[in-house]
Amino acid sequence: MSTTLTYQEPELIALLKQQDETGFRYLYDNYSAALNGIILQIIPDQEQASDVLQEVFVNIWRRIDSYDSSKGRLFTWMLNIARNAAIDMTRSKAFQNSQKNRELDNDVHTKPDGSLSIQVDNIGLSKMIGQLKEEHRVLIDLAYLKGYTHEEIAGMLGIPLGTVKTRIRAALLQLRKTLT
CATH class of the missing domain: 1.10.10.10 (Winged helix-like DNA-binding domain superfamily/Winged helix DNA-binding domain)
Incomplete structure (x- = not known):
């Protein structure tokens, strides 16, 4: 019988600030899908979104000491890191070039006006x-x-x-x- 650990937000934050790998694994297991969904709304390519997600979790690991619970929930803080990383990716020259060189068939998430079809x-x-x-x-x-x-x-x-x-x-x- 396996026991699934659950943490309250303050406990999880404490573990993360102690650089505890179990806490970080829990964070990834429980939040990566939601953050990936946010990233995919901005970057519709799964491979590029996965790269951004990895970067996001590295940033969370490195910057957890800057998290201030009085300014908002942990998920909101992480969501902003993910959103900003995705936006930074779309503004990079490499991303801009990759968008110019992609095939039209891969463009299934784009509406005729050029905007992304976002499924909130x-x-x-x-x-x-x-x-x-x-x-x-x-x-x-x-x-x-x-x-x-x-x-x-x-x-x-x-x-x-x-x-x-x-x-x-x-x-x-x-x-x-x-x-x-």
């Missing part, structure tokens, strides 16, 4: 995002699901950068209330 339902966020005001929903979609910077969003929508930042912050606070 896969991670259970569509219902929560759907509860946001339209102006907030659009900004969350552009910033967190499509990877645009605040500056790019301001330019695309023709609204001031400060307004974009304020609305995104308000949307994130509303999502946080929904999640807790």
Whole structure:
């Protein structure tokens, strides 16, 4: 009879900060699929997404001491690391070149307008995002699901950068209330 260990978040964080391999293995086993899903929304190629996921876990291992539980949950912190790593990958010259050289048949996740078809339902966020005001929903979609910077969003929508930042912050606070 095998016993499956479960950790409460504070216990897991303590293990990770002690560089405990069991804690890190638990973290990988329980969170890698969710983080991979986030990465795949930004980078639809499984091989490249796997490379980014590996980089994400190395970063988590190295930077766990910078995690501050007063600023949010561990998963949110890891999600931001994964999202940022995926966005960094898409902005790299190597990724840009690989996108120019790929076959059209591999482009099954791209809509005719060139945007990625993102399936937010896969991670259970569509219902929560759907509860946001339209102006907030659009900004969350552009910033967190499509990877645009605040500056790019301001330019695309023709609204001031400060307004974009304020609305995104308000949307994130509303999502946080929904999640807790």
